[in-house]
Amino acid sequence: MELPSKLLENAVNEIAQLPGIGKRTALRLALHLLRQPVEQTNQLTSALDKMRNEVKYCQSCYNISDTSICLICANPKRDTATVCVVEDVRDVMAIEATGFFKGVYHVLGGKINPIEGIGPSQLNIKPLIEKVRLGGVNEIIFALSSTMEGDTTNFYIYKQLKEFGITTSTIARGIGIGDELEYTDEVTLGRSLMHRIPFEQSIKQV
Amino acid sequence: MELPSKLLENAVNEIAQLPGIGKRTALRLALHLLRQPVEQTNQLTSALDKMRNEVKYCQSCYNISDTSICLICANPKRDTATVCVVEDVRDVMAIEATGFFKGVYHVLGGKINPIEGIGPSQLNIKPLIEKVRLGGVNEIIFALSSTMEGDTTNFYIYKQLKEFGITTSTIARGIGIGDELEYTDEVTLGRSLMHRIPFEQSIKQV
Structure with missing residues (x-):
């Protein structure tokens, strides 16, 4: 051309x-x-x-923000003891749109990806460990996409958090609400069977 | 969002x-x-x-150019008596890539489109008429896309060029080389039948 x-x-x-x-x-x-x-x-x-x-980043959660502390971290009604680890601002927006989460976030800014040359040092992992070390965090929820890179990043952080003895969890993987079983891929279907929950609990959730 | x-x-x-x-x-x-x-x-x-x-536009053909006269118009080997009317620089590039055309271009910068508020005065139509009026042009080849807007623009220019008695033509519409008849839309197939050419001529073209 x-x-x-x-x-x-x-x-x-x-x-x-x-x-x-x-x-x-x-x-x-x-x-x-x-x-x-x-x-x-x-x-x-x-x-x-x-x-x-x-552009500025929140000094607490590293989300994009026009203020030095973002509106979520600055909100006294949010539970700062529950920290949801996400990749970027789009994930924060998606979770906020559900209205279900009352904790705060920690934005990594990416996932560990050796092929693209992204190592742990380029992500906001250190400040997360530091936040936990300082105390006040009870639970870390991993909400990265379930790809090889997401799983690697989860595991890398998990290993470093182990010594602090806090609760760690990942968001549930399974069949989407309203999705048909027959069109679900095998891995998702397999995992959703493996991680089945008591029926009583599934009713309570609604 | x-x-x-x-x-x-x-x-x-x-x-x-x-x-x-x-x-x-x-x-x-x-x-x-x-x-x-x-x-x-x-x-x-x-x-x-x-x-x-x-960005500059060629003073002769109105194609995008870094010089006041573009390389095509400035090339003494090009036949300035044959002018191919196109919509924009992409069409010039596409025709140049064939290596078949030895004339020069006239870039309109768009097509007449009343819905988008584009009238003849916003296009480089006047300079084209002027070019023909000054003499030296034998043939105008219309190479706009065959849409409602393209046909309207062709016809608008054609009417204004009529008085000068020069040859006007449009590029052939038909079934692409290598295309299957059964997948061709009816309008194209119909037109390619209507505008069929003598077999001897079709062999000569190769």
Whole structure:
């Protein structure tokens, strides 16, 4: 694909660095911006620059926040003794949307992934251990996605927390509410059988 | 979707203005930029700003170009008497990739689309008529996509060119080379029957 302009080519190459966006889509987006008023590009680029340069992270849970302590951590009604470990802000938003969780979060910022060169030191694992060491935490709930990387990260943290003798748990894996058994993959179905719960308990949960 | 930071929210909203990118994808892209070194965002935004503010268009064919006359129009080997009318730079690139066309282009910058508020005056139609009026053009080839908007634009230009008595043509519509008849839509199949060509001619073309 030979573009007739270096300026356009640079823009396309930069856009195509974003995950899931190929050269073709990048060109479509660049041409779109060229057709729109110049203000749209200015607003886009200044919003991105501002976000990247000025974004703050909560000093307690490491979630993205405009304040040094995020609204969840600053809320006196939240139970700071129960800490839910998640990958990023999207997971916090998903759990908050359920309205079920009254504890606080700890955002790792990713999962251990040797292939992509992400080791424990690049994640917010140390502050979590430190938080537990300082006391006041009763339970750590692991809520990472159940992939190889998620399981590795869970286990790495679990090993370091063992000495403190606090409760650790992972969110339940099983068949989604309303899902059909026959369309569920074998691993999920197998696990949901292995981790079956007393019937009385399953009624109480509702 | 309630984001915990105004900075992030602004960035997501701006990214989501791009065509084909929803809020969810925009958030994924914003979080990706936050995880990458700050230089990546700087390079992206400066490439976009530079493109939008400094891009030039060829004074002859209105294609995107870093020079005031693009490389195609400036090439003395190209036949300036044959002008191929296209929508944007992607069409120029697609036709150039075939290596078949030795004429020059005229880039309209869009198609007449009343629903999106794009009228003839927003497109580079006037300079095309002017080019023909000044003389030296023998044939205009319409190569817009065969949609309602493309056909409208073709017809609008065709009517204005009529008085000059030059040859006008449209690129052939038909069944793609290697395509199966049974999977071709009826309109294409119907048109390819209507516009059938003498067999001897079809052999010569190869």
